[in-house]
């Protein structure tokens with residue numbers, strides 16, 4: 001009951017990449033970089049185990065960014081043809097690469113780090129991939145001419161990768177879809193269908209992560225415009241409850257999401273974000289326990305997994321460890337009271 005897990009990413013060691021950056025430059029090259037990624041993956045597992053996390057991840061130590069880390073392994077994308085694009089409904093502008101041909105994997109994208117992680121932990125292992133809607137919101141197109149068709153093509157590519165990760169022994173595959181919180185009509189229109197294509201034939205557990213973004217200034221400003229109550233989830237949860245996805249990972253700590261919306265996810269495992277990744281102060285176990293107990297009013301305990309709000313990639317490393325320790329201590333407090 002109340003097994004802990006994380007949304008996905010952890011800070012990288014400063015010998016591997018620039019610290020506290022969402023899109024850090026690597027500090028190693030060629031073989032040394034491959035070796036560094038391997039070592040950092042082991043370290044990420046060890047830190048999670050020491051902090052008592054039950055379902056661990058590779059900490060995304062081998063990718064520069066949660067979307068582009070995957071895209072680098074896909075053919076049909078011209079990274080030299082970068083164009084400015086307003087993403088997440090123009091919340092921020094980014095220089096994004098362009099799809100110029102049919103999408104297919106160059107080969108296994110994340111198999112190496114998944115194998116290393118699988119070989120070095122006995123705990124259940126979760127692996128994250130970007131979701132189709134979030135990918136097409138982060139890339140330009142000069143080939144498909146239809147964004148939904150492009151999303152479905154990405155879903156096929158993701159499915160091939162996901163099946164391979166499951167065969168390596170990954171227990172949970174999570175698709176990160178922050179775009180689900182922005183394009184609410186598209187979620188029911190085609191977002192869930194694309195997700196179903198991405199999880200087709202998977203024998204492991206499947207999850208989707210939807211949040212209000214990393215703690216970067218553009219997101220903090222956006223959140224300030226969302227009003228007193230954040231009801232975005234209300235529009236998409238019924239469709240998710242009816243979907244084939246097993247688990248839904250959400251932002252709950254310090255958010256203005258009315259907690260009763262969680263009852264709309266009836267029948268799903270709910271990964272309750274009880275750690276704020278936008279604050280530079282570690283939660284106390286009591287604060288974590290309060291978030292979990294609040295959620296327990298609407299989610300049965302066997303379906304509730306205390307988690308982080310979002311990825312921790314841009315955080316200070318020591319702070320991230322303190323937050324992980326607070327997460328497990330908070331979950332233990334709640335368990336002890338029941």
Ligand code: ZN
Nearest residue numbers: 211213310311
């Ligand atoms: Zn997130």
